[in-house]
Amino acid sequence: MDNNYPLHDIDYGTPKSVSEKTVTLEIDGFEVTVPQGTSLMRAAVVAGTQIPKLCATDSLEPFGSCRLCLVEIEGRKGFPASCTTPAEAGMVVRTQTPHLAELRRGVMELYISDHPLDCLTCAANGDCELQDMAGVVGLRDVRYGYQGLNHLKDQADTSNPYFTYDPSKCIVCNRCVRACEETQGTFALTISGRGFESRVSASESQPFMDSECVSCGACVNVCPTATLMEKTVIEAGQPDHSVLTTCAYCGVGCGFKADMKGSEVVRMTPWKDGKANEGHACIKGRFAWGYATHKDRILKPMIRKHITDPWQEVSWETAINHAASEFRRIQAESGVDSIGGITSSRCTNEESYLVQKLVRAAFRNNNVDTCARVCHSPTGYGLGQTYGTSAGTQTFKSVEKPTSS
């Protein structure tokens, strides 16, 4: 299909800085200029280098917990985390040195010492950042063994109909907790306990369905492992291609990637560059798309004489000709104005346009209305009368504009 869109977007690690001022620095010998406030991690991506990372993702504020993204900066002691260190003019940064390699391997060795070794049968196989990073840092051995204290026996929570939470695979990167706070604003997740016992907890360490979770999927979206995972992907496996589209539920019009396996949807992922939603979504668009293949779908045209009659399944041609002849008959008997049409706010612009054209040009009257009648027709009237346009005045993003005028 020519509609294909990359399955995985580039992850810049930290959000874009909006500063108009720029700084120029050197990363691994390459000069790069970025807006002031840009993290070293993001600047590195701009310069063409992906610094290893697990807790950072560009939809969330930097957190600095995984310690894989450490770098060396000339003239500075230690190994600052590139996600939380802003780029400064004149900095000379190295993202790959033997010492950094050793450090990253050391951290990965710790991660894997408390992680199941079931990559091949894991639902995230092929789409797991932990797996990727183990490869990137060249982890070859876990000298701690696997007999130490661990969470491998933690039980998965499958209470949510759309995704599972498997704490045995959790690396406590806090991405889910932060997404629930920063992206969704529900604060349904936290970490319970501390130290080695730190565990992602829905509300009061409850099953997700009993918690404050509203199933928006933001946590699932940012999870770098198989800890929070769509059940559809667990069942069907990883998608093989992706098509950009727009959610058909509410008036926000979220951009989505339909992640496909052949002609089957396996996941709807909110599109990062969708301007209405910027990578976020709600339970409906994210998960409630199964109706499209529901057994209740009627796939053959049907006709009947009276509503007390059984339906007759017929060909498209028969059905359409029947409808047309009925309409013509009614118009002949009761006048041109005795029929009409209703367009749907659920259908596309093109479809709505055609239905109103059908009414005006083929029915030869203006008896066309839309279900917007029963919701927003006063908006159209009121704003039309006062401002001259029957529509909202701003972009959604406008709400994020600071208060001062």
Place this chain on the structure above:
Amino acid sequence: MSVKIYVPRDSAALAVGADEVAQAIEQQATARGIAIDLVRNSSRGLLWLEPLVEVAVGGQRLAYGPVTPEAVESLFEAGFLTGKTHPLAVGPIEAHPYLKNQERLTFVRAGITDPLSLEDYQAHEGFAGLRAALALSPADIVQQILDSGLRGRGGAGFPAGIKWKTVLQTNADQKYVVVNADEGDSGTFADRMVMEGDPFMLIEGMIIAGIAVGATRGYVYIRSEYPDAIFVMEEAVRRATTGGFLGKNILGSGKAFHIVIRKAAGSYVCGEETALLESLEGKRGIVRAKPPLPAIVGLFGKPTVINNVLTLAAAPYILSHGPKVYADFGMGRSRGTLPFQLAGNIRHGGLVEKAFGVTARQLIEDFGGGTESGRPLRAVQIGGPLGAYLPDSLLDTPMDYEALAAKGGVLGHGGLVVFDDTVDMAEQARYAMEFCAIESCGKCTPCRIGSTRGEEVIQHIQAKPAEAGAHAKLLRDLCSTMVNGSLCAMGSMTPYPVLSALDHFPEDFNLTAETHKAA
């Protein structure tokens, strides 16, 4: 005229029966029909002598200690009220070499005054620093702190004046002064002694900082293990407010400052400044990534001076005596004095305030009198649970941030914990990892998982001598990951005691010279 008798109420005295002693003294006095004026002072820091009872006789304070309730009757019998001798007699306390040989700038009033008496405080130079500060511009106050060379006493040793300056120069509608009184290091108790023994000094230091940087609210974050300090500080804030030293109009200056005492809830990491701020905000006390610095984005997102108790407690002296007097003490970049705390297996445990530069050996032998057990000293842990264990051979190192660091040591909060030769250093190393595992906030991976693995690896070394070499290597690699990779000192310094034990006492780790070298 009634006789003035002093019985400390510092918790180190209370824990060994000071209240019972005070009660016994009152009973005896009543029974004998003697009028006494019993003052509950604080401790002077000669803790092996607590409860240390003092009697004011002829312009001197004569001390007896350690006094038990049972010994009180004999003290009366012996005529201690007129300074007569007794087996527990210590003599004129101020002449005691332990005290006489100190350089007390911060602990100048400790044990002398009634900690909660505003009159007593002011009679002993109290609030002189504040009055001096009120006559200065904020920038001038900050300059005096800079000139004094005062460095943060919490362990990191960052110049206090630079912090203050940053806060002063950051514009905000609200700024804060936060006192880090989460003194969780084993072997340290100087903060506690300041708060219990001279709380107005800390309050005065906070007000000075507030005026200097433009903050009107202050918080004191005190660990929940210090109930007495919390009680005394709360009472002191109440009294200082009533006395016009706190509130909307400090001493009629038109400047405002309010103090809230907050109790911690059992988290060592909350002694790290950003975790402390999280905790004050009512959150999980996990460490924030820096930048931004608390001086710019601190408590509730506002510019915040966050200093240790001893740091702020030094401010009144600097302001009242001038920065030069203070800076004249010390050595190198470590200016002024540090209240050292002698703890663990030591004969004369207590608080010794000395200028930087004194050696550990001087502290332990000259002041501390060697081990309490009388057995040979084997190791001293300096700077709390994240501090290195030093063997006897390194005890002549001067106590100065840089000089100690050069020897792999950490001055930290100035606590020295002495161990005799019965100590098992592998067990001490294991404990360091265990403590980290118990207290890790869980945010960063090297600390969260590394501490648990560290404990396991050391257990392995202890249990399987044959594999000690390979595991010692793994332990060193882990320590390197923790040192270089951790987000805060909890993870990055836990390896200090571990590695120092491994380096100086390999025999305790089942290592031979050969396997030790290989690891």
Place this chain on the structure above:
Amino acid sequence: MNSMTAREAQAVEAALSRFQDEQGALLPLLHAVQDTLGYIPKQATPTIASAFNLSRAEVHGVITYYHHFRQTEPAQHKLALCQAEACQARGCRSLTEKAEAALGCNLGEHTKDNRWELEPVYCLGLCASGPAMELDGKLYARVTPERLESLIRKKELS
């Protein structure tokens, strides 16, 4: 969901009325509840969360983070023995063994009849006079095994 007992509700209400409007005062509130009841009832989490404009998750996260806070009723007597280095240097390890033997429960546990709980504590600030401990809120230093046994006996009789 179970609701709080009248006593619990009253304690939570009283604490809320003191701290609800103070910025960031979740810890003081939790302390106040625990100081009154000896623990923070699990059922109080939703009430506290809504009063503080927090989620239940956040309150839960805070309560479980701090070792001082507990959600179960404490034993009748609490003995906390310092386990930190300064007390180690002065024999806290053997003192702990004594306590475990005397009470019949391990460190970090409580007795079967819930009359005693034996907790570790990491530094009471009595490092020059260890081993130190806290028994039902009162501090003791230079504790000898004999002294510990006599204190336990005294509590048992009371």
Place this chain on the structure above:
Amino acid sequence: MNAEHLIKMANDIGAFFEAMPNREQATKDVATHIRKFWEPRMQKSLMVYLSTHGDAGLKDIVRDALREFHPA
């Protein structure tokens, strides 16, 4: 069409415009609104009803506005 409904709808329109200070303009606005939004059948039904039953139920402004509409 149900005349009662139509009268109510017309009066509701009248109620909005009658608050305007310029009565002449307001009356015109009522008429314009009906013309622009009511399908001819509705306009006609109302006019027929009024011509047979009288306009007692109408607001004054609506009555004035409807003068422009000629009964079918």
Place this chain on the structure above:
Amino acid sequence: MFASRLKRRLRAGARLIVVDPRSIDLVSSPHIKADYHLQLRPGTNVAVINALAHVIVTEGLLAQDFVDQRCDVEAFNVWREFVARPNNSPEALEVMTGVPAAKIREAARLYATGGNGAIYYGLGVTEHAQGSTMVIGIANLAMATGNIGREGVGVNPLRGQNNVQGSCDMGSFPHEYPGYRHVSDDATRTLFEKDWGLSLRKEPGLRIPNMFEAAMDGSFKGLYCQGEDIVQSDPDTQHVIAALETMECIVVQDLFLNETAKYAHVFLPGSSFLEKDGTFTNAERRISRVRKVMAPKAGLGDWEVTVALSNALGYPMHYNDPSEIMEEVARLTPTFAGVNYDKLDRLGSVQWPCNDEMPEGTPLMHIDHFVRGKGRFLITQYVPTDEKITPKFPLLLTTGRILSQYNVGAQTRRTDNVRFHEEDRLDIHPQDAEERGIHEDDWVGISSRAGDTVLRARVTERMQPGVVYTTFHFPESGANVITTDNSDWATNCPEYKVTAVQVVKVKHSSEWQENYRKFNETQLRLLKEKVVAGAVATVNGH
């Protein structure tokens, strides 16, 4: 979704005024606390907006410069005189609205002086007898305070359905061509007549409620209904059904046999959004592409069905692809002149107007001047709704939706979302519940002058005393059996938000529900017993 963005801004320090009869989550939820919750009585919106305007005018909080430069000053003066009248003061309206005057005053001051002020609203504004008046009142308020024409301000309806904006833009209203041009406008009509090759009518057509009226009258007998379930979603269900039952040919095009299809004579299978190419226009006028990820399951796309019907009716339509439909829209609609699929593919999306002047679209409207030229104030006399409480119907019912369900629920009820919202419930304040002996989970009968139904009760302090609430996601709930035929004076938008009702504890479902159950069983049986393809179709006309 939008709430997440809004809350982010609130957490960053923005202040919030909530006007809602219910204590919704936005009033108080983690890290969100409204500065003012104006908890008005349902149906008094216009009174509240007038009171807010009164405070702004009489306390000198107007953005006079903005008004002078940007608005029709004469109309403004009329408005100012109107809202300044004592009968529009918060104090005068306090008893009626139930909102303390002082709160209104403080909220008005905050909106007028708190820096950028933006208004976001949903159906609580529009679905009233005075829905249009309220929208005008909101528009007035934004102009009076200069909160229009730059980032961070504005008037923003939040649309319930994916393409509410688009279907209106596309000329779905009986009085308007695409681009909101009246059918009586000769120039526009001529344009379409030329393009479509025939003459067009200049009188407005029937609106949905008018269609029902005309059906009852016998003058409306055939309907082509694409993707809407009027039986479940329109008010006064029994009236709607009665109207449909009189009709001779109802053609329903949908994914499922929805409630309306149960009254239909022809069922044409529809396609889901996954099966179609096209565009949706969201609440911010953003036109985004919908892309086909699978072939239409029924063989034909929705647009192809409409084309086929038109062809069968003798008006031939020729399109090879939906992009050609958009080309026609662009050709005939000035605000869409610059829209085409290539551009949408390139930019991701564009916001109309998109034309030569604004080739990449218009994120922000009314920057230097209003689209109509000068902004026009209109006075907004408060007219109480006819739905008033009486001894027989002493409570006010207001209806709405819940996050996990979508409108009539035809889709979401067929997903696991039902586990988040298994049934429609009646929310009732503890005081009202106690008076009636109602406890949580009890079955309660709700009756209005339109009809009655039975739901289970949820006793909650989110409600104010005297007001009850339910959702309408499940057909068997019959929420719209209760709602009346009252509607907005200007547009006939139904007054879903105010219905006088009584609520009593009951043991059985309502008569309507019993009838519905039987009817539904019959219809499902008729579907099951359908004569399958291959059999001879012998449906003849009348």
